[in-house]
Amino acid sequence: MISGTVIIATEICKGCELCIASCPQESLGLSTSINRKGYRYATLLRNNCTGCVNCALVCPDSAITVYREIKSTKRQSQSAQPTVATQTA
């Protein structure tokens, strides 16, 4: 399966949960802590993101940047593995 990840601008997020509901992988959830605006923000809970961009498409605050693994043929070094840490809530 293709692997991907998301970076969420936690200070921009308003915790609307629309991204969470749109994720086919159920990768996203709300943080337990709050941001400066007082919202629980969206965060990656699991490392199973495929980089499908669904969450970013429905985010009203454009808070999500999506990354996807470069196909091995495009990769310069085959040995380099995607090592993206899951953000902790």
Next chain:
Amino acid sequence: MSTTMNGTMEIVYEKPKTLTDNPTHYCPGCGHGVIHRVLMEVINEMGIAEQTVGVAPVGCSVFAYNYMNIDMQEAAHGRASAVATGVRRVLPDKFVFSYQGDGDLAAIGTGETIHTINRGENILMVFVNNGIYGMTGGQMAPTSLCGMITSTTPYGRDEHFIGHPLKITEMIAQLPGAYYVARHSVHTPAAVRKLKKAFKASFESQKEKKGTCFIEVVSNCPSGWKMNPLEANEWMEKNMFPYFPPGDIKLPATMK
């Protein structure tokens, strides 16, 4: 921003540079933010940011010019399409759009809306229908549904007393000046992709000076509807879509 991450990841989606970094004042989950982004993505991808002028309304999206990183003009309540007409007449080679809510476009601005389209002004009109006056505290809009509770219809909209919800999009589609008329939404990734295509087709048609493109976006107002964003989108699908069904209303032969 770098386009790779740890050498093995590449960016497949990021905020377009046609949106400013200003945080929006919109309520959590409000469709205005998505609609702004989709519009700005199209302008960014078509490479027309320097050639586009937008006109903002009065309503919750009154500050659209703070978020859209292109030339923008604010209009008086309801008059966005009239101002866009002026911009179009003075700058015939630019891309021009207006952006309005249902109170703005279909109540106080009904006259301007009809006559702009009747003249076939070569602009894109974006009509955000959330069935309520969001900005002023959730009063009934022309598009509020029968039975819908708003701050001015606390017992629900009574169509025998106040009339039926106005299908202004179907009405204006009858005008010869209307070139392309469609209704969309932004509540799912698939819907967002469809709206993007519609905006793109509209700007493409401006090059050919075809007439008015009118895109309604059925949207939510979680605060005015007194629901959380997920409930609001569900309510919208269940209650708004039967009366305001998404789809093409007037599709020119060239787009079929």
